[in-house]
Amino acid sequence: MFEQIEGTGRFLAVIRSEDDAWRLLEHATSGGDIPERLDIRFDGWPRFDLKVDGKDWKSTVPTRIMGPLLEVQKDLHRNFVAISYGSANLKKMRDEDRESLEIIVHVGEGSSDFTADLGKQFSVLAEKAVEKMTSRQAVVTILGIATIVGTTVVAKDWIASRQNEVDAEVKLELSKQETARMQILADATRQQPVLKEAQADVQQSTNRLLKTLKPNDTTVIRGVPLKASDAAEITQHERARSESIDISGAFLILANDASRGDGFTIRVTRVDDNLTFSAAVPFELPADQKQLIQEAEWSKGGVAVHLEIEAAELRGSVVGARVLSARKIDEDPLDPVRQLAGAR
The missing domain is CATH 2.40.50.140 (Nucleic acid-binding proteins)
Structure with a gap:
């Protein structure tokens, strides 16, 4: 779980997958030993994944998707200032901060697949967290945000909760493992309340993405497949952003x-x-x-x-x-x- 960095007295945790993230997050939230001098690096994970199929998505990219995609970038900026400055003020970000967090979205064949490797960006967030927090706080905060952004179960849980609220005819159900993982995230949020706002931001960004769908479109958003009709049923009025x-x-x-x-x-x-x-x-x-x-x-x-x-x-x-x-x-x-x- 932790690798000692030779000659430095420091340790390194490398997160290469969702399983790595949940394992270390559970270890930290349950009181497991965390080295005092710990660096956290992400390698190939987390990822942003969105796939949309429909008549407007054949070798074209509708402009209605641009705003919601930019919100994904802004979510990272909000996390950065919250960790670096304990603030919600995006004006505190410097040009070099924005450059280091810039997301490069790959548009796949047919212009319906949007993917981005966020490992570099989360490594930057982790570096800031380690500077400002104890090792345990940094692990809980960064891996909490990473699971919120990069795991299917968190997206699935939000969609399932919305389906229950509107009493949808078709409802998603979480497996036993998925339910246990959401409990880990709940424990993390109690320890680091900043995760509650991070989760609300990602939910709103997901909500905005789902609102771009037109009838007969289908999507796979963060690993969860949805028809446009199902998405329309669960989208909600956006909370006002401050x-x-x-x-x-x-x-x-x-x-x-x-x-x-x-x-x-x-x-x-x-x-x-x-x-x-x-x-x-x-x-x-x-x-x-x-x-x-x-x-x-x-x-x-x-x-x-x-x-x-x-x-x-x-x-x-x-x-x-x-x-x-x-x-x-x-x-x-x-x-x-x-x-x-x-x-x-």
């Missing part, structure tokens, strides 16, 4: 909630436009900056503080906000920001 935003300015601190064990949450309003929302103040924010925030809250709106905040916008609302930094505002009594803050 857009990452950066917010800064002079803020009044309206309230705080210190019930979180790893930090606290504040309710803020921006002085210049009354934009109001809640934001997490992470435990790792420097102590002097957390003190500034607390003093501003104790002032009952008499003192403003300059905040840099990372957040997302969803349906016009600010969600998932997180304070990146806090600093004092000029204390000149003629400062209009302080005058406005004091008036409140």
Whole structure:
């Protein structure tokens, strides 16, 4: 399972197949020994596979497939920033990051087969995970994402759950082994909650791909065969995707909630436009900056503080906000920001 890298004191796990991934993921989630200095590499797995047959897919590629295929690429980008920065902000990615994660899709004969080897991309993700996490966390996170993206059973489980929700006439059933593997993924998600969002992203991308089918089309998506009529039955309205935003300015601190064990949450309003929302103040924010925030809250709106905040916008609302930094505002009594803050 682990190979020692001679002369380095490090170990290597090479994932060459779905079976390798499930075996190591189960080992990690069940408390098995994981070397402290571990590298993870993918070789020939996972893969993206999509096959579509129909009158529009004979030596042609309908443009309606392009958007959903690009979402597969964006899913990798979302995983990268989540692992590298603990963020959903795709703007944090550098050009070299995008280049290293670029997916090359091979279009097979007849233009109905789309395949891509994602081993290189997942090796890049694994390298970042090892830098940011313990070895066990890295194994659970990376192999969790890999099984979500690259295994038939995860796609089959989502399709089967949708068929049950709509009470479809024909329903897929998971085997005993497949059910056990989905339990492994559930255990991994409890240990690394980021996997829940990764799974939701892949489900939505799969949903978008299925929506491109027209009557009489058939598909094999991530190993699961479906007719267009069956796909239409289980597709759902897409959940709105949040857009990452950066917010800064002079803020009044309206309230705080210190019930979180790893930090606290504040309710803020921006002085210049009354934009109001809640934001997490992470435990790792420097102590002097957390003190500034607390003093501003104790002032009952008499003192403003300059905040840099990372957040997302969803349906016009600010969600998932997180304070990146806090600093004092000029204390000149003629400062209009302080005058406005004091008036409140």
